[in-house]
Amino acid sequence: xxxxxxxxxxxxxxxxxxxxxxxxxxxxxxxxxxxxxxxxxxxxxxxxxxxxxxxxxxxxxxxxxxxxxxxxxxxxxxxxxxxxxxxxxxxxxxxxxxxxxxxxxxxxxxxxxxxxxxxxxxxxxxxxxxxxxxxxxxxxxxxxxxxxxxxxxxxxxxxxxxxxxxxxxxxxxxxxxxxxxxxxxxxxxxxxxxxxxxxxxxxxxxxxxxxxxxxxxxxxxxxxxxxxxxxxxxxxxxxxxxxxxxxxxxxxxxxxxxxxxxxxxxxxxxxxxxxxx
DNA sequence: AGTGTATCCTGCAGGC
DNA sequence: TGCCTGCAGGATACAC
Numbered sequence: 001x002x003x004x005x006x007x008x009x010x011x012x013x014x015x016x017x018x019x020x021x022x023x024x025x026x027x028x029x030x031x032x033x034x035x036x037x038x039x040x041x042x043x044x045x046x047x048x049x050x051x052x053x054x055x056x057x058x059x060x061x062x063x064x065x066x067x068x069x070x071x072x073x074x075x076x077x078x079x080x081x082x083x084x085x086x087x088x089x090x091x092x093x094x095x096x097x098x099x100x101x102x103x104x105x106x107x108x109x110x111x112x113x114x115x116x117x118x119x120x121x122x123x124x125x126x127x128x129x130x131x132x133x134x135x136x137x138x139x140x141x142x143x144x145x146x147x148x149x150x151x152x153x154x155x156x157x158x159x160x161x162x163x164x165x166x167x168x169x170x171x172x173x174x175x176x177x178x179x180x181x182x183x184x185x186x187x188x189x190x191x192x193x194x195x196x197x198x199x200x201x202x203x204x205x206x207x208x209x210x211x212x213x214x215x216x217x218x219x220x221x222x223x224x225x226x227x228x229x230x231x232x233x234x235x236x237x238x239x240x241x242x243x244x245x246x247x248x249x250x251x252x253x254x255x256x257x258x259x260x261x262x263x264x265x266x267x268x269x270x271x272x273x274x275x276x277x
Numbered sequence: 278a279g280t281g282t283a284t285c286c287t288g289c290a291g292g293c
Numbered sequence: 294t295g296c297c298t299g300c301a302g303g304a305t306a307c308a309c
Contacts, residue, residue, distance in 0.1 A: 076301065
C-alpha cells in the first residue's frame with residue numbers, strides 16, 4: 001500500500017516521537033517479517049538509541065547508535081505505531097509483528113496484517129550497499145527531465161512497469177504510476193523507449209507534482225494506510241484515474257479502462273492516453 | 278532484457 | 294448464513 005508519500009508521512013510523524021529514545025529490546029511475534037535470524041536481529045537492536053528517522057524509496061529508516069540502520073519495508077499493509085509514547089495515542093495495533101520496547105514509556109509496534117512487509121537491522125556498510133541499488137529519489141533536485149528521458153530510452157519495458165521498478169526510480173507504486181501517466185497523457189503499456197522528449201518532460205513533471213501533492217495531503221488512504229497517529233491520508237479524494245474503471249474520465253468523459261499486465265491493474269483513459277504498445 | 282506467473286498472507290466485497 | 298471468487302499502496306524467484 002504505502003508508496004513514497006505514505007512512507008514519508010509516516011516518517012514525519014514518527015520523528016518527534018522517537019528521536020532520542022532508546023530501544024530496550026525487541027519482541028518478535030511473527031518471525032516471517034524478519035529478513036535475518038531472530039536472535040541476530042534482537043542482538044542488533046538491543047540497547048541502541050534512535051538518532052534519526054529517514055525515508056529511502058518506500059522504506060522507513062530508523063538510524064540507530066553504533067552505525068546501525070533499522071530498515072522497514074512496509075509492503076502492502078505495514079504500519080509503525082508509537083504506542084503509549086507521551087503525546088501520542090494511535091489506535092491499538094491489530095496485527096503486531098514486532099514490538100520495540102522502549103526505555104521509559106511506550107513502544108514502537110510494527111503492525112502488518114498481510115506480513116508482506118519486512119524488518120531488518122543492518123550495519124552501516126551493508127545498508128549503504130543496499131541503498132545504491134535504489135534508483136534516484138524523484139523529488140530530489142538531481143532528478144531531471146533529461147535524466148528521465150535518457151533512462152527511459154534504455155528500456156523496452158512498458159512505462160508503467162518501468163515506473164514500478166525501484167532500481168530505476170525510487171518510491172513510485174501502482175497508484176502514483178497510474179496518476180502520473182494520466183497527467184502526462186501517456187498510455188501505461190507504451191514501451192519506455194518510445195516516449196519522445198516532450199512526453200518524458202511531461203512525465204517528469206507529472207511524477208513530481210503528483211508525489212509532492214500527495215505528500216502535502218499526508219498520502220492516500222484507500223483501505224489500510226494510517227499515519228503515525230492512526231489518521232488517514234487525504235489524497236484519495238484527489239485521485240483522478242486510479243480505481244475508476246467504468247467511470248467517466250474526469251477530463252474527457254470517456255470510460256476509464258482497466259488493463260492487467262505484470263500481474264497488476266493499470267487504469268487509463270483510452271482517449272486521453274491513446275496508443276499503447 | 279523483459280514478461281508472465283506464482284508466492285508470501287489476511288481480509289473484504291460481491292455473487293449465488 | 295455460508296461458500297466461492299477476485300481483488301488489494303509490494304517484492305521476489307522462476308521458467309521462457
